[in-house]
Amino acid sequence: MTTKYPRATPDRAPRDYDDIPGTYVMDGDHSRRGYALNMFCMSLNQEANRDAFRADESGYLDAYALTDDQREAVLQRDWLGLLRLGGNIYYTFKLAIFDGLSMQQVGASMSGIEAEEFQQMMIDGGRPIEGNRTIADRGAAPAQEQH
Amino acid sequence: MAQIIGGIGTSHVPAVGAAIDHNKQNEPYWVPYFEKIAPVRAWVREAKPDVCIIAYNDHASAFSLALIPTFAIGVAATFPPADEGYGPRQVPDVAGHPPLAWHLAESLILDEFDMTIVNEMSVDHGLTVPLSVMFDQPEEWPCKVVPLCVNVIQYPAPTGNRCYQLGKAIRRAVDEFPGDERVLILGTGGMSHQLQGERAGLVNADFDLSFLDRIVTDPGGQAAVPHTDYLREAGSEGIELVMWMIMRGALDEQVREVHRAHHVPTSNTSNGVIVLENA
Numbered sequence: 001m002t003t004k005y006p007r008a009t010p011d012r013a014p015r016d017y018d019d020i021p022g023t024y025v026m027d028g029d030h031s032r033r034g035y036a037l038n039m040f041c042m043s044l045n046q047e048a049n050r051d052a053f054r055a056d057e058s059g060y061l062d063a064y065a066l067t068d069d070q071r072e073a074v075l076q077r078d079w080l081g082l083l084r085l086g087g088n089i090y091y092t093f094k095l096a097i098f099d100g101l102s103m104q105q106v107g108a109s110m111s112g113i114e115a116e117e118f119q120q121m122m123i124d125g126g127r128p129i130e131g132n133r134t135i136a137d138r139g140a141a142p143a144q145e146q147h
Numbered sequence: 148m149a150q151i152i153g154g155i156g157t158s159h160v161p162a163v164g165a166a167i168d169h170n171k172q173n174e175p176y177w178v179p180y181f182e183k184i185a186p187v188r189a190w191v192r193e194a195k196p197d198v199c200i201i202a203y204n205d206h207a208s209a210f211s212l213a214l215i216p217t218f219a220i221g222v223a224a225t226f227p228p229a230d231e232g233y234g235p236r237q238v239p240d241v242a243g244h245p246p247l248a249w250h251l252a253e254s255l256i257l258d259e260f261d262m263t264i265v266n267e268m269s270v271d272h273g274l275t276v277p278l279s280v281m282f283d284q285p286e287e288w289p290c291k292v293v294p295l296c297v298n299v300i301q302y303p304a305p306t307g308n309r310c311y312q313l314g315k316a317i318r319r320a321v322d323e324f325p326g327d328e329r330v331l332i333l334g335t336g337g338m339s340h341q342l343q344g345e346r347a348g349l350v351n352a353d354f355d356l357s358f359l360d361r362i363v364t365d366p367g368g369q370a371a372v373p374h375t376d377y378l379r380e381a382g383s384e385g386i387e388l389v390m391w392m393i394m395r396g397a398l399d400e401q402v403r404e405v406h407r408a409h410h411v412p413t414s415n416t417s418n419g420v421i422v423l424e425n426a
Contacts, residue, residue, distance in 0.1 A: 083344055088300060111346070125411055
């Protein structure tokens with residue numbers, strides 16, 4: 001969970017889901033911010049594009065109107081940062097597929113634990129809802145590391 | 148007239164498709180899940196649907212953020228498996244049912260559900276994994292399919308109630324279709340799971356079991372559950388469960404529960420399945 005990008009402040013009135021911890025709701029505000037980034041990720045559905053990206057990642061990204069932060073987060077594979085910069089997991093996962101990563105490996109990276117630990121957490125019943133309903137909830141318990 | 152012979156709710160986890168495609172059904176990780184769905188496969192074999200209406204969502208495969216239909220219905224004769232980044236799944240092409248699909252599209256729009264009509268699209272794991280759950284690895288899928296693609300990625304997804312009402316409209320349309328097709332309807336996705344962010348891996352088994360109860364006995368009540376409850380309690384991707392309400396709406400008010408199973412985990416998700424018949 002090490003990313004230098006802070007969580008963006010939404011450019012809209014507060015909503016009741018804003019206090020769900022560690023969750024980036026793909027609403028209009030988020031989607032607007034991440035459009036070019038997500039469309040870059042989507043392009044990796046095509047084999048010819050995967051080949052072109054593999055050959056020259058930075059050059060390939062020139063075709064997309066990314067911010068400097070988004071471009072860097074793509075090149076660094078900053079999975080949590082990509083979400084904070086407007087990415088949606090179904091789109092950013094295209095980049096993870098390109099890298100040969102599983103959703104569990106990406107989930108581990110985004111939540112700041114090792115992949116084996118994440119896998120074991122799932123086998124043990126997943127991340128518990130207790131302590132993870134609200135940001136305030138989470139402050140009260142070390143829920144992030146709970147199994 | 149065509150008739151709805153039942154409904155199935157099931158998760159559509161890609162890892163389940165991969166386990167089937169790569170013959171991992173006998174591996175210790177997968178055995179408990181596949182044992183739990185064996186009765187589903189047995190029921191479907193007996194029920195012999197001619198066509199399945201499958202409510203599912205596309206995961207940045209056929210649709211992107213360039214165009215985001217809330218409800219899209221596939222009217223084509225064939226739907227090829229999508230390349231989701233790994234190359235297409237090695238499963239048969241999906242045969243459509245254009246006469247029923249067009250009848251549904253026309254009937255639903257006149258019934259004030261403004262469907263997007265799709266003549267060409269590929270279908271991703273959201274649709275093909277439920278087929279594998281039911282039919283395993285056949286040479287050809289043993290039934291035709293009407294894909295009903297629902298946006299649940301871009302917020303807001305249609306409400307649970309809108310999905311429930313759409314299911315009722317689908318029922319009215321199927322009941323008027325002049326054929327003798329045996330129609331099975333599926334609601335797919337869920338159950339509780341969150342793929343993204345610091346809360347990735349969230350599972351809420353209590354929510355899932357309550358959902359399974361209420362979809363049987365109190366669908367109207369479940370349909371009223373607001374999005375934020377799903378996002379908070381079932382995880383950001385748990386909101387896919389609204390698609391099960393489409394299936395439930397197409398059944399009678401009173402249903403008989405044939406089978407249910409709940410299994411944690413399949414990959415990053417809580418996996419659920421339910422088989423319902425009209426009572």
